[in-house]
Amino acid sequence: MNTTPKVLLVDDEEQVLKANRQWLELSGFSVICCNTAKAAINELQQGFIGIVISDVKMPGMDGFALLEQAKTINADLPIILITGHGDVSMAVEALHKGAYDFIEKPFDPDRLKERIQRAQEQLQLKIKNQQLRQQLAEQSGISAKLIGESKAIQQVHDEILALANLDTPVLIYGETGCGKELVAQCLHEYSQRANKPFVALNCGAIPEALFESELFGHEAGAFSGAQKLRKGKLEHADGGVVFLDEIESMPLHLQVKLLRALQSGEIERLGSNRLINLDIRVISATKINLKDAGDFRQDLYYRLNVSEIFLPPLRERTVDISLLFTYFAQLAAEQYQQPVRVLAPSDADVLTHYAWPGNIRELKNVATRFILTKEKAVVDLIHSPSEKELVTEPERVSTGLLSLSLQLNQYERQLIHNALIQHKGNISQVMIELDLPRRTLNQKMQKYGLNRLDYLNK
Incomplete structure (x- = not known):
């Protein structure tokens, strides 16, 4: 992005135009001069990108008419109006119509310089914002889902694409709010199981008394309130992926049962003796180091951590x-x-x-x-x-x-x-x-x- 401010200076008085141009160029600005608003419109139509500074009172098309037409050509260009003291009320009204600022005559040149610099910063941010929106619109595939251009997130992209079809258990490490579930969804979407269910379970959000039923399901009458058969999350995910978020929150006694189910590929609903075969891929996520967690079974850890992805924090x-x-x-x-x-x-x-x-x-x-x-x-x-x-x-x-x-x-x-x-x-x-x-x-x-x-x- 060009950091040298470009200025389109519009004034019908030749001496004023010349003097302002000399001062602005000495201050490091690139200046284009127009002695009529019509000439300025022609410059804008040719793609001028910069700051427009215009006198208000000019013969023919005045500064307000220039403002109106300029906004139809490029609404993002900052337009600064130079006005006499008696025109201040009109200039304030012009702000409501889209002018960036106005300066009263006579003005301090340093003040004008500061206004131009501030307007240039705003313009550059608008241009950057447009570029970012365009960049987002052009993204496809995994880049459109897991957004980022940093080396860290590009590495995550590569790891997802490399692991997606291996069908091994994956353990995702990352702080709260990093987007671990989104990574799990990408692993599912780019795998051979993409047309099968993706079932997410937040282990930290389920009361311990309901955990076993949520995970393995239950038969009608298995316990008080179990009025009908209910499939658990593991069974519901058959053929697809089950995502166990905050896996470190899983109660210890259920870790044993989950391990047995993963090793055998079979589960039993609560209140049933019938074994149900399952074909699922397990993706887990945690914000802590499970290997060193005293209340997490090491045998389950090694079962879940066949492959791993580290998701970097935003900082x-x-x-x-x-x-x-x-x-x-x-x-x-x-x-x-x-x-x-x-x-x-x-x-x-x-x-x-x-x-x-x-x-x-x-x-x-x-x-x-x-x-x-x-x-x-x-x-x-x-x-x-x-x-x-x-x-x-x-x-x-x-x-x-x-x-x-x-x-x-x-x-x-x-x-x-x-x-x-x-x-x-x-x-x-x-x-x-x-x-x-x-x-x-x-x-x-x-x-x-x-x-x-x-x-x-x-």
Whole structure:
């Protein structure tokens, strides 16, 4: 991605156009000049990608008409309007029509530079988001199911494809929320048993009193409340795959019975003496080291661990985070019929630096809340699900598992946010309260995605 900002500068005054072009080029921008809005439209139609800066008052087509037509050509291009003091109310209205920002005359060149840089960051994020969506759309096979481009997840892809048709028991290791069941489903889908049942059983979610019945089934009258025959999970999976998640939670006395069933290929329902032959593949998953677990039978461990797959935690595959976040955000937008939001630069930084203790499950939840909340930044969404309100006092900022630098950034952002609310977007008053020079405050607001226009009517 080209990091040199491209600027389309539109102004009918030749001297102003020339002066602004010289200053912007000295500041490191690539500049295209147009002295009419019509000429600017022609540049946009030829595929210009960058920042559009236009004067409002021009003969013929003015800046507002340019804004309207530009948005029909490329709705993602940031458009900054330059306006006289008396046109501020109109410029604010233009923001509601899609303008990125406006600057009042006369303006500080450094201020314009900061606005361009911030707009460029937003544009690059939009382009990256489009590329990620395109990348997702082009994926097929196992890459479309187990998403990721990191070496770690590519190795998992290779292991799944290598083990799928071996029909051996597989033990999947991974932290909570890593997607162990998805790996098991892929092993099933790419195997010769793909057209047979895939039956999942979470061993940690079944009361011990019901476990044996869930696993092996029961005859009518086998115990109080057993009014009719019921097939167990193992029998229901005959010909296919049974997935035993959180296998470490299986009661010890049932581990013996499961081992016997796997060794013999036969089970008995509760209340029956009839042996039932089974043809199943067992895939298990655990978040602990079963070999060293004192309450897990070693003979069962070796029976289940003929082949193994280690699923890496999200913090070890940070290159995949943006792709996964885009995928889950897109799913949430489609499910809840909401527009897809664009991440602020500070949001993208938080995503890659957060530890993600809940792994992919937590990332999916944050992506969904990001779509539904519409205004909150990612840093404000990375909290426990019960923490539903935006933090409004700095002392209440949650540390979670954020690094020290991100905790400080969150605290600083909240201070500036609070000051902007208190002074209704009055930058001069915010500068006084926080004892910050204008340039520093602008840089920090840009960093944290804070726009004073959002606070004018609060």
